[in-house]
Amino acid sequence: MARSYYSTVFDQPADQVWATIRDFNNYPVWVDGAGESRIEDGRTGDAVGAVRDVVYQGRRIRQQLLALSDVTRSQTYAFCEPSPLPVDHYQATLRVTPIVDGDRAFVEWEATFDCGAERREELSEFYGSAFATWLGSLRRSLER
């Protein structure tokens, strides 16, 4: 199982971090480099099954929301085929957990996927780095 994982600490309360990322259509609000985004078929960004069609660094990407939980402050999504990189069965989860000590947030981003053995290490590192970059971008958006 190829797996990418990144986690970090935010100084904002968990509910505040979650409020920003919860809506599946909010991607361009907090991810630098993400342009126009829309949810297909007139659905809302909190509807499980919704597909977002987003332009990221000039490239159109389609992703589907597979699960959303206000209990665990988490969302799970997958790429609609074809995925932009040579991976199969890609599934990612973004989760926000309260840090009681200091009223902060522990934020995790994990993906699992299949790919050719020769690119497994490279792609695992790629997504891990991307998660770090996007959470850096989320941090800046929360500090504005």
Added chain:
Amino acid sequence: MARSYYSTVFDQPADQVWATIRDFNNYPVWVDGAGESRIEDGRTGDAVGAVRDVVYQGRRIRQQLLALSDVTRSQTYAFCEPSPLPVDHYQATLRVTPIVDGDRAFVEWEATFDCGAERREELSEFYGSAFATWLGSLRRSLER
């Protein structure tokens, strides 16, 4: 932690069972005794946060969808205050898991809640029995 739990086996495939219960507004379709149901504020029955306002045995009940997952085929919901019985922090999860052997479904319904110590046993049994009844009703609806 007061806890109610009921689980059973359905002869239908997991995806078929899940297709029936997935929509939070489908309650009257598969629960005998449930009458008119509507989702408030024009939301859809797969939107996390949606509130359903349903008449059950002549009584209006309001419940909120807290989590929905097509990955684990599960939905989690709570009563909007006040709950119809003297329980606090009621939270219930309904989940459908594939039984590979025979292409059937394992269906679980669990609730946790707080209540006075003197009614804990009675209320735990009440909800456990209710889950059995409602899943019996789901079974009949799938066999129609």
Added chain:
Amino acid sequence: MARSYYSTVFDQPADQVWATIRDFNNYPVWVDGAGESRIEDGRTGDAVGAVRDVVYQGRRIRQQLLALSDVTRSQTYAFCEPSPLPVDHYQATLRVTPIVDGDRAFVEWEATFDCGAERREELSEFYGSAFATWLGSLRRSLER
């Protein structure tokens, strides 16, 4: 993520099924074709971290217990390197859940692993079939 999964229903109560498989050294008791088994370093079969050295169909296999839970009636284990088949990061979990209706047991066996793309489907099916075979063997051992 290559994944194998098999699940089935046992007529015995969950606690009875769990009592048979719980001890990591009990493999030969319920898996046909498993011969002599011993836990290394004088540890017990319920000690997390224990390594079992078992002869299966004439071949020595070493596996390590990574997690054991009497709460979820589950055990997680991995192969010690080298694994007998060309898979990496193999990790498997065997879990027993009560079926309240009929006081039976829902038994699941899942594995995730990495392997070359060209053998992914074959190896996923191999482990899925093996789980079915071993649970068939567990069933016979419980009916004796």
Added chain:
Amino acid sequence: MARSYYSTVFDQPADQVWATIRDFNNYPVWVDGAGESRIEDGRTGDAVGAVRDVVYQGRRIRQQLLALSDVTRSQTYAFCEPSPLPVDHYQATLRVTPIVDGDRAFVEWEATFDCGAERREELSEFYGSAFATWLGSLRRSLER
């Protein structure tokens, strides 16, 4: 469901924090005020089902290890009856998750239990505060 929860961040790597608390008999090593501790029946501190008999602030307490996972770096335990405070069905889980950013650790301690409604708030706060105190003590022990 009465629930207590505390979480905090440690500057040490997750594996180092887990190495200290993993052994169920290590309580006196990292909990100030805990005196002599022993595991009953000659079992080891990583054997699921093991009972520790520990003197805490002059009082003997017996607790049973219900689950241990090196995968999620977590341990779950319960009080053997009678529990020292008027709670029923007390079950607690201590978990250590890596914070990739800075190679630190996110440490959570959660308990669920039943108690009389009139003491629910007081006892929830008591355990939450106790977890904070004990993790403060763990922090000092790691900085020694």
